[in-house]
Amino acid sequence: MxxxxxxxxxxxxxxxxxxxxxxxxxxxxxxxxxxxxxNVEGQCSEANFRDLRNSGLAVLYPWLFDWSLEGVWAKRVLHARVKYHISEKPIEDVEVQGAMGIAHLFEDRWRLPVTAMFISLIRRPRNAQVITHALRNAFRSGLIFFHLSNISIDDENLPEVESFRHVIEDLRRDFEQPEPEPEPTPTTTTVESLELALEGLALT
Known part of the structure; x- marks a missing residue:
């Protein structure tokens, strides 16, 4: 060229x-x-753009549907990447649900990485509990472990790839932590109940 x-x-x-x-x-x-x-037949899972939009893409990235920019998709991506470096955007539960809605268009084995991928297209703070808790609740523990142990992340210096790595690392760290043991129910003994117990002992 x-x-x-x-x-x-x-x-x-x-x-x-x-x-x-x-x-x-x-x-x-x-x-x-x-x-x-x-030729990717049998090696991938597909979804059309209309279904992506209706399943949550419009909630996550409404700027994609600014039809005044029709025909300049690459420029929209560049514009989004410029914004990516400006500030972090705390994620909301509705956005996590939108990403999981998109992921359900794909086969089971793709759903966790697809959810993480769409979440990662906007710069997020690290260790976002909204993300880790939602993904933990949405996917069975065994399925999460399978995905985490089989996800390979390319060493690319692209912001969304780095963000994807962070989401997976945070989820892996959260998954590896043992579940906290429930606190014992506190027992209280009132003076009245103690007096009744002593009276019972005296009668016997």
């Missing part, structure tokens, strides 16, 4: 030069543009 970048005829936003610039950006999209058809 580098050799021919200045030779291609300009065709608006989709010129070879513009594609080359996208490829060289800090967050690039070249692999998606050049991937071609990949």
């Amino acid at each position: 580098k050799v021919f970048v200045n030779s291609g005829a300009p065709r608006g936003r989709m010129s070879l030069c513009s594609l080359y610039k996208i490829r060289l950006e800090k967050y690039y999209f070249g692999e998606y543009l050049s991937q071609g058809e990949v």
Whole structure:
């Protein structure tokens, strides 16, 4: 591409030069543009965009549905990543439920990583109890352990990948902690009950 970048005829936003610039950006999209058809039958789980939107995507990321930006998906992603570095957004329970709603569009083995992935697309504070408690309650303990022991995270310097790693690490740490033992029910002895007990002993 580098050799021919200045030779291609300009065709608006989709010129070879513009594609080359996208490829060289800090967050690039070249692999998606050049991937071609990949045979993933039986190796993945699919969901269409309408179902993603209706199942919780619009709750999590309403800016995706700003139709005034129609046709510039890559720019929306770049805009979101710029915002990602500005501040953290504490997660709300409705957002966790939205992520789990999306995850239920996929097969069982994908649901935990998909939930964590969609939660991670916005920068979150570490050790968010709303996340760990919701995921713990939503997935059986054995299933959580299976997922946590089989999730492999690429060592990529992308903010959402780092956030995904944090969610999984926090959940793993929470899962490995023993459940707190219930506190014993306090027993109280009133003066009146003690007097009655003593009277009973005296009668016998």
